[in-house]
Amino acid sequence: DVKVTQSSRYLVKRTGEKVFLECVQDMDHENMFWYRQDPGLGLRLIYFSYDVKMKEKGDIPEGYSVSREKKERFSLILESASTNQTSMYLCASSWVGRQGLRGYTFGSGTRLTVV
């Protein structure tokens, strides 16, 4: 089974801190994604990456950046954490075969609280 591992399950940070959320997948997937999930707003795509050193903005990239230096690792960076970034953060990875998207798997999530 594909494994997507997020480094922290729970995280508490102070306003203004720089925060790194790490995600590692073990199945050589090309595509990796960062979402946040909030009650009533569903899953919202922050950034995604389709190759090493490549990144694309999702629907809500403001206040975030990403880094993908190796294929298996995709990091989400909160440049200066704010209380409105308190949320559940979910990483996912996928690959696309000839017949379409395959293997879209989520990590266990990081619940970030900014105080």
Next chain:
Amino acid sequence: QKEVEQNSGPLSVPEGAIASLNCTYSDRGSQSFFWYRQYSGKSPELIMSIYSNGDKEDGRFTAQLNKASQYVSLLIRDSQPSDSATYLCAVANAGGTSYGKLTFGQGTILTVHP
């Protein structure tokens, strides 16, 4: 119009009944369709994927896809209290520059009561 819409919940069914969850999507180029189950405080877990028109069965779960009507559904037979969760419909168009992004519906909360 939202890209992926699910029937509004919450949905409550008695134990042993069939739960029916529905989803419509707007992008006719969509090629891959998924149902995820998410328990409170947990991450989404893939339970069914379907790529061509018709029915796909896996245990108590059946996914149905009708591309002409842009409609995908999930039936849960013999519903159990452990099926109580939020069910997310997700759709992908893997062509072009979409890079296999999934578009999610808002989710339907299902409660199975004993």
